[in-house]
Amino acid sequence: MEGRISEEMAALTWAGIGIVFAVLALIAFVISVIKRLDDRWQAAEAKADAKAVLKPATIDETTLVLISAAAAVAVGGRFRVRRIRRLLSPKTKRTPWSAQGRLILQGSHAPSRQRDLR
Amino acid sequence: MEGRISEEMAALTWAGIGIVFAVLALIAFVISVIKRLDDRWQAAEAKADAKAVLKPATIDETTLVLISAAAAVAVGGRFRVRRIRRLLSPKTKRTPWSAQGRLILQGSHAPSRQRDLR
């Protein structure tokens, strides 16, 4: 062995293990606390939900409007939207850039090009 | 209010609004002109199209040749291609890099690997 360990480095060795331990233990502790809080929230929400038995809307309002608009243009008269089933993943719904694309497209008058933006 | 507006900056404020307006108005005007021209072109084309009632080929010549070639190799004899239905989007047709991939693949002899290039 050619090298040697200064006192400072020896301290660092043990301190390092300790710090890593402390940080992860702290995270573990905080998660436990948050989980306990969350359990209470969830219980409270479950109660609230139980009251609201209404079937939630499965499609957002803007989309409903757009479908109505498209239909209005196509049918050229009065009509009622009875039921809407989503064909694409609901996740895309919330992303502005793609929503932008979708909206613009739907605002456009070239329905056959809709494929482009998927 | 601590600041003040020099004459030059005041001019810039109004000139800026004016310039933006002028540029967009110019675009609006040019689009209108082009649209009018385009309407005439379209009318002319519609006439020409009306004469050519022939059902257009739905697949390009290279692809037809490749399919024939593949079939020739597979069947090992004479045959006739009667009808071709496209399974992939026709858009890919025109992109050289992917076309390259496809061509090379089809020129290869490992049909089971075709999946790779999709």
Next chain:
Amino acid sequence: MEGRISEEMAALTWAGIGIVFAVLALIAFVISVIKRLDDRWQAAEAKADAKAVLKPATIDETTLVLISAAAAVAVGGRFRVRRIRRLLSPKTKRTPWSAQGRLILQGSHAPSRQRDLR
């Protein structure tokens, strides 16, 4: 013609053609040799394969274990996995990053979120 070709450049012209030729010819030669070796290997392997008529497992062991595990949790009792059919491409199987994702997911308890990692 304003320019002229020094002797060195003239030599380079011919040497260049020669070098390109030599390199590609060398590749062609080496490929031929490797191909001949490969043919022998393949013949040997074909023999070996002929003996091993056993139908190979179509799914790796880790996956089998995971499916068993998932089923154990879901059913909560004893059971036997009779047959496994792969629904995703077998290619993903081997990529650590995605495998990581999949494993972690499957280790998680939110099965409805599995879509995220595809």
Next chain:
Amino acid sequence: MDVVWDFLQVGIVGNFSWGNMAMLAIGCVFIYLGIAKDYEPLLLVPIGFGMLVGNIPLSSGMNIGIYEPGSVLFILYQGVTQGWYPSLIFLGIGAMTDFSAMLSNPRLILLGAAAQAGIFLTFAGSLLLGFAEKDAAAIGIIGGADGPTAIFLSSQLAPHLLGAIAVAAYSYMALVPVIQPPIIKLLTTRKERLIRMKPSRPVSKRIRIIFPIVAFILCAGIAPGAISLLGFLFFGNLLKESGVTERLAKTARSSLIDTVTILLGLCVGASTDASRFLTPASVKIAALGALSFCVATAAGVIFAKVMNLFTKEKINPIIGAAGVSAVPDSARVCQMVGAKEDPQNFLIMHAMAPNVAGVIGSAVAAGVFLSKFVMRG
């Protein structure tokens, strides 16, 4: 335990500051608004997390902070300071934008021009509040309601205000559904809000291909300062519309724009170090930004009413508000406001026209400022 003590000194213990704590809280609010309220989450979540990253208290000299040359964040931040993240985002936006609505009814483009008045009036207001000329120009562009344009112009004219301007621009864009409706209602009568517009005609493919080329040459010829933004916007749009480069357009509007959005958001957020961000200037910028949005909205609506004085086919003045850009939120707002009076009135298609015209308009405005101030400086 000297080692542990020294170690703690470089972190929060040795560098605690209430400013950083406040910024951490603001970062959490941004993330909360993005996730729970769904306000522009693709921007607010990265910016919010970036604020956390940029405001962890630490000793300088560790090669970590976004202002320390050589650190990872510094390197990634260069895309912001050198201005090419915004350009690449415009490439992607071009590849996902359909200008059909606008091409179908070109006169609506003027609404997109009118709303840019907000930019120049805010510029004047900033001068009055004592900002230097270049800074005032960068602040004014907040009224353009277009994140990449604001970041690009700040990076060129007022790098030291970039964080505050970007945060203001994105905050107000997220708040468009809150800011615009009252202004629209104030400036229009119920009768005006009930105006129905004719469904517009489809546009031929040929026009959609020619448009980005012609529009680029016109805009850039007159306002060459806009090249770095509009060159990429119209290039992306040509890739989309040409029909033969769909492969490139798809990458531009998916992995390319996503990657840049992630990095831009994170870096802009991380640049809001409390010591630079929590200043009186930021407060002024926030106030001017709000003013800017209001003026722009009003200008669009009023100009629509003015146009109605001279034309036969009446425009519903609500859609003038979409001229601020903030694509597509402000077009949605127009639809919403219109539908309150008449649920069968589908304004969103028409609102897209001034909406995308507004993007071009604010890029031209940025070009005007660049031409004026970069040359001198």
Next chain:
Amino acid sequence: MDVVWDFLQVGIVGNFSWGNMAMLAIGCVFIYLGIAKDYEPLLLVPIGFGMLVGNIPLSSGMNIGIYEPGSVLFILYQGVTQGWYPSLIFLGIGAMTDFSAMLSNPRLILLGAAAQAGIFLTFAGSLLLGFAEKDAAAIGIIGGADGPTAIFLSSQLAPHLLGAIAVAAYSYMALVPVIQPPIIKLLTTRKERLIRMKPSRPVSKRIRIIFPIVAFILCAGIAPGAISLLGFLFFGNLLKESGVTERLAKTARSSLIDTVTILLGLCVGASTDASRFLTPASVKIAALGALSFCVATAAGVIFAKVMNLFTKEKINPIIGAAGVSAVPDSARVCQMVGAKEDPQNFLIMHAMAPNVAGVIGSAVAAGVFLSKFVMRG
């Protein structure tokens, strides 16, 4: 109105030049050829639009032009001038190229070697026309019919000619279906063009994996100058063929190559500023490029005929023309020419062999020039 007047001065009004107008027109022609004629649209559309971007008349000093350090275009252009865009494109090409046709019939590789004669003869021709040695080498490589190789070599040996060389290379690649058929017909008899070749045998996976490794070591060991191109080409191919890195290969041949193609095309186009591009040198380069393509095509065809003198299994000399590379257009052309004589003769599979060998061949040629000229200077 001094403000407006000053403003107009920095744009087209104060910087009008007929050269720029001509280049704008050429840019439009490139876009037209790409879209309407479907000639290599993934290259011509970005380059064409880049020409528009690079030729808008403007005052310098605005931090916009591609030759102004610090501008967005300048930063993105560095991938061209530093040579790493071509390398990354080769990575993607490797990940999409199947060398099976070539591996199945190795003697066809020689056709890909023969066609590179065009490179060296054009090099000599360029010297005769008075070009400096390095410039002549960069011009010669146009005959390699491979865009990334040409750009890479120019960036290393003749950066000032990069625009002209790239434009010439891509133009002639787009014109392959026009240039090659007459030459092929001139040099072959009808009987030769009717030769049918045996369908070749499949190649084992093991060989397809070994090939990129062995070929890289051979090529790079002899011509190390080719490492920056062939290292990436064969690396991409190994990712594709290994079967265990499909995930990486997929990204390399989709979003990665698309992104780089967009930026490379735009920047190369934008580098053709009229004052640099509209020169006698560009005219000479265009002429030499055309010559180069013709010589390369002829060399490939003639060498196939020579090979037929010594072998029993005759080669259809048409496929010699595919040795120029220009993948895969020139292999298509071979199929087309062959099918005119006999529609049941499927040459394209065989033509892919010299076609991909030609890519390797021109990269080796580039390596030869690099070894020679970079060392000296």
Next chain:
Amino acid sequence: MDVVWDFLQVGIVGNFSWGNMAMLAIGCVFIYLGIAKDYEPLLLVPIGFGMLVGNIPLSSGMNIGIYEPGSVLFILYQGVTQGWYPSLIFLGIGAMTDFSAMLSNPRLILLGAAAQAGIFLTFAGSLLLGFAEKDAAAIGIIGGADGPTAIFLSSQLAPHLLGAIAVAAYSYMALVPVIQPPIIKLLTTRKERLIRMKPSRPVSKRIRIIFPIVAFILCAGIAPGAISLLGFLFFGNLLKESGVTERLAKTARSSLIDTVTILLGLCVGASTDASRFLTPASVKIAALGALSFCVATAAGVIFAKVMNLFTKEKINPIIGAAGVSAVPDSARVCQMVGAKEDPQNFLIMHAMAPNVAGVIGSAVAAGVFLSKFVMRG
């Protein structure tokens, strides 16, 4: 034929070295292990091919080698030397990692902490073997069993050892299924290996969203040196879990991480030039790395046994080995070892908890070293 002779001189003929030959062979072994043995192919194949690229004998001065400023490889290598490739990889890993298993059973996090003892003991061992302090820290981190972390720390503390450290780290990660099982068996009784753990409960979405934010602030507040790694890891995870930025998360965990993985692997491999890599230091590093893995595995297992002394719900000590990270291979190994005793014992779900905690743990350890050594110099 002087031209040919001169030409050959710049290649293998003039620069032949047995060291390079050995490295070429090692590169082929890496590729073989990746493809045929399926050991971490996404890392070994790029690194292996990179070794070929970096060890082709050539004269310097050709602007090709990875250590020649201006060459393509040098430019791409900057992502390694400047440390931002590892950060971007962590962004992607965050976007694909599900921390549910860990959140469901937080006490298992401690196993991930215990296994990091390997890092610090190897640090001490390296000092004993005569390495300088910074170098020893970079070598120690090999025990973290996390490639990006090891590369990042080396780039900051010991750039000259980067190649050796990266190769050691990835080699041992690939060999986890060989190294860990005997150690686990040595330290546990059959009865312990048969312990069954209760299936853990699902975790609410709210907790999964809060976790990356809180964990980032805690880790970075205490060990700010970890910001460049954990900032990106937790940011990616927030993008994944938020539910509103799925689009960004998808790009981060696909094209973005793939692109960076390709370039990082190639460059790390290419940096192992024989003259720099075939040194006694590399041999020592390889030995220390192996030691490091063994110590880390043992520490995890033993700590699990210690925890069992104090708790009622017993932990199967096998899963302590997963604390080294090497995600997800080491969790797989735990499952395998456990299943040998009882095929119905599904440990992998539980093993994921210390496995991902180990990633955080080694990043924190890296932060400790950075805080200590970067500040000083």
